[in-house]
Amino acid sequence: xxLTILYGFTIGAILYFISIGLSLTFGTMRVINFAHTLTxxxxxxxxxxxxxxxxxxxxxxxxxxILVVIPISYLIERFIIRRLYGExxxxxxxxxxxxxxxxxxxxxxxxxxxxxxxxxxxxxxxNLWDFTFPVYRVMIVAIAIVLFFALELFFKxxxxxxxxxxxxxxxxGVRCLGVKVERHFLxxxxxxxxxxGLGGVLYAPISSVHPYMGLGIxxxxxxxxxxxxxxxxxxxxxxxxxxxxVMAITARYWSQGAEVMVFIVMAVVLMFRPIDI
Amino acid sequence: MKPGTAPGPLITAEETSxxxxxxxxxxxxxxxxxxxxxxxxxxxxxxTDFMIFCIFxxxxxxxxxxxxxxxxxxxLFLGTGAYGSGLFLKYFYGNPLLAMLVGIAAAALLGxxxxxxxxxxxxxxxxxxxxxxxxxxxxxxxxxxxGITNGEDGFGIHALSVGFFNPASKISMFLFVLLCLLxxxxxxxxxxxxxxxIMIRSIKEDETRVKFLxxxxxxxxxxxxVIAGSMAGLAGTLTxxxxxxxxxxxxxxxxxxxVVFACLIGGAGRLYGSIVGGVVYMLISNFLPIxxxxxxxxxxxxxxxxVFKFRKGIWGYIQEMEEVRKRxxxxxxxxxxxxxxx
Numbered sequence: 001x002x003l004t005i006l007y008g009f010t011i012g013a014i015l016y017f018i019s020i021g022l023s024l025t026f027g028t029m030r031v032i033n034f035a036h037t038l039t040x041x042x043x044x045x046x047x048x049x050x051x052x053x054x055x056x057x058x059x060x061x062x063x064x065x066i067l068v069v070i071p072i073s074y075l076i077e078r079f080i081i082r083r084l085y086g087e088x089x090x091x092x093x094x095x096x097x098x099x100x101x102x103x104x105x106x107x108x109x110x111x112x113x114x115x116x117x118x119x120x121x122x123x124x125x126x127n128l129w130d131f132t133f134p135v136y137r138v139m140i141v142a143i144a145i146v147l148f149f150a151l152e153l154f155f156k157x158x159x160x161x162x163x164x165x166x167x168x169x170x171x172x173g174v175r176c177l178g179v180k181v182e183r184h185f186l187x188x189x190x191x192x193x194x195x196x197g198l199g200g201v202l203y204a205p206i207s208s209v210h211p212y213m214g215l216g217i218x219x220x221x222x223x224x225x226x227x228x229x230x231x232x233x234x235x236x237x238x239x240x241x242x243x244x245x246v247m248a249i250t251a252r253y254w255s256q257g258a259e260v261m262v263f264i265v266m267a268v269v270l271m272f273r274p275i276d277i
Numbered sequence: 278m279k280p281g282t283a284p285g286p287l288i289t290a291e292e293t294s295x296x297x298x299x300x301x302x303x304x305x306x307x308x309x310x311x312x313x314x315x316x317x318x319x320x321x322x323x324x325t326d327f328m329i330f331c332i333f334x335x336x337x338x339x340x341x342x343x344x345x346x347x348x349x350x351x352x353l354f355l356g357t358g359a360y361g362s363g364l365f366l367k368y369f370y371g372n373p374l375l376a377m378l379v380g381i382a383a384a385a386l387l388g389x390x391x392x393x394x395x396x397x398x399x400x401x402x403x404x405x406x407x408x409x410x411x412x413x414x415x416x417x418x419x420x421x422x423x424g425i426t427n428g429e430d431g432f433g434i435h436a437l438s439v440g441f442f443n444p445a446s447k448i449s450m451f452l453f454v455l456l457c458l459l460x461x462x463x464x465x466x467x468x469x470x471x472x473x474x475i476m477i478r479s480i481k482e483d484e485t486r487v488k489f490l491x492x493x494x495x496x497x498x499x500x501x502x503v504i505a506g507s508m509a510g511l512a513g514t515l516t517x518x519x520x521x522x523x524x525x526x527x528x529x530x531x532x533x534x535x536v537v538f539a540c541l542i543g544g545a546g547r548l549y550g551s552i553v554g555g556v557v558y559m560l561i562s563n564f565l566p567i568x569x570x571x572x573x574x575x576x577x578x579x580x581x582x583x584v585f586k587f588r589k590g591i592w593g594y595i596q597e598m599e600e601v602r603k604r605x606x607x608x609x610x611x612x613x614x615x616x617x618x619x
Contacts, residue, residue, distance in 0.1 A: 032401035083585065089400030090347040094537060095584045097349075101534065101577030109571065215530065219412055222405045256420045263409050267394055270406075 012244025013144030017199030019221040021192020027231020034096035037214025038103035043197030044204040073193030115210040223266040331555035336508035342546030345481030350407030354506040356528025358513025363523035373436040377514040384510020392502035431524025544590025
């Protein structure tokens with residue numbers, strides 16, 4: 001049971017990394033970014049490439065992989081999403097889906113369709129009282145908690161963060177103050193994509209790697225964002241960890257039904273709460 | 278119309294004052310002729326496939342083009358129809374017409390359940406929620422219901438022949454599907470030009486105003502969702518009968534992009550548009566992968582081009598050309614009259 005709880009926290013942490021970007025881009029730009037799956041996938045595949053370059057050295061390859069995601073997400077924002085501001089949500093959705101199709105096909109082109117193996121970078125087990133924990137999973141949870149506080153600080157203390165929070169409330173009001181909102185949206189978008197890359201990089205060693213891996217995760221993260229509230233950062237944090245726990249506990253008793261249970265929870269939440277979109 | 282909404286037919290003043298259903302006999306003849314011509318060019322089996330996809334595209338168009346809600350999980354209903362009729366044929370009785378009824382009823386029932394939750398959302402939220410439900414359905418038939426559905430291997434079915442309709446014969450299947458297509462077209466034509474059709478188009482343009490007028494928009498959206506779901510279920514049952522084989526690929530989540538593409542390239546919000554788009558998409562997806570290996574990339578790039586440059590689609594473009602031609606015809610007539618009076 002302890003391991004199940006730890007597993008739940010791990011999944012929750014990964015979901016949290018990826019959902020922040022979705023939640024922020026929706027809250028500020030009113031765009032559901034389907035291309036989020038793409039940045040996630042690219043992070044993972046870059047990690048695999050760099051690991052073979054650095055002969056198995058995990059940390060520098062992970063950092064480089066996340067850095068590669070940043071220019072790609074810049075290009076997506078600059079040339080696709082910025083042209084669709086103020087348009088119907090459907091078009092941005094279709095456009096970002098099209099980007100995902102192109103990206104996934106390029107991944108298949110470059111790296112091939114077959115699943116790639118990737119092993120746990122920190123193999124050691126942590127012995128604590130009577131239990132043994134895989135250190136890597138504990139580390140993921142620790143990173144998630146640190147990240148949560150770092151983001152809280154970022155949105156409370158720095159001027160960029162404050163502008164973004166204000167824009168979540170009232171975009172036009174902020175624009176009237178003479179702030180270039182679009183530039184801050186770009187920052188938010190890149191931050192979200194980089195965090196998706198981070199999530200991918202951290203999750204890849206404990207899951208399977210294949211070109212379509214992004215879709216399942218994106219749907220889970222979407223459930224997280226809906227349950228937590230679009231653009232609500234603390235809500236995202238809480239719902240990510242609770243849904244992660246739901247997944248872990250379901251998986252313990254009915255291993256195939258873990259993802260379905262998340263969607264059932266989402267449906268139940270939606271029945272009792274108005275959808276604010 | 279709000280600046281952001283998808284293009285579609287505008288509601289004209291003439292339509293709102295005299296909502297009269299037009300007779301669609303002429304259209305029916307044209308469509309039947311076009312598909313018979315296609316069948317003469319390609320094989321009947323292939324064109325049967327095209328027509329089934331056109332039925333599916335029209336049912337999608339009812340939600341997307343007419344009601345303005347983009348669903349990214351419409352294949353769920355096609356899959357439900359296919360599995361409903363397939364399982365009925367396999368476990369109970371071999372009558373294809375009865376199996377079709379069962380499949381359509383299953384899809385309609387599922388539409389009622391899911392619709393009650395889903396139609397409250399709009400925009401991308403609606404799309405993603407449908408996608409999530411489609412994912413659940415795909416997963417359910419793939420593994421927890423493996424005992425009944427035989428997992429990813431799928432199962433073959435055998436249908437008896439009833440009267441003139443013999444699913445084993447390609448010609449009979451072709452004619453039956455053509456009949457279904459015409460029936461669906463006629464029904465949708467009647468529906469979309471009725472007061473109800475004007476209502477759902479008004480919901481697309483401004484739902485809040487429709488609500489202010491005192492209509493229960495939730496009910497109409499739910500009803501549309503159920504109708505579209507059952508028509509997709511019909512397409513599903515025909516798919517099962519046509520291939521005599523059902524496997525989870527019929528509701529593969531990634532297949533949804535195909536119908537969105539078909540609807541957009543043909544012209545959303547026009548029945549002819551979705552038929553043209555359906556045929557064009559099927560032609561592309563049947564013949565292009567032979568020549569182009571990177572098929573998904575091609576699809577992605579053309580979707581981007583449609584979103585940025587070609588929103589009206591083929592049918593919308595044709596209609597625009599027609600209007601321009603008419604206007605050019607009218608102008609000299611008026612000018613001529615002016616001269617004559619003087």
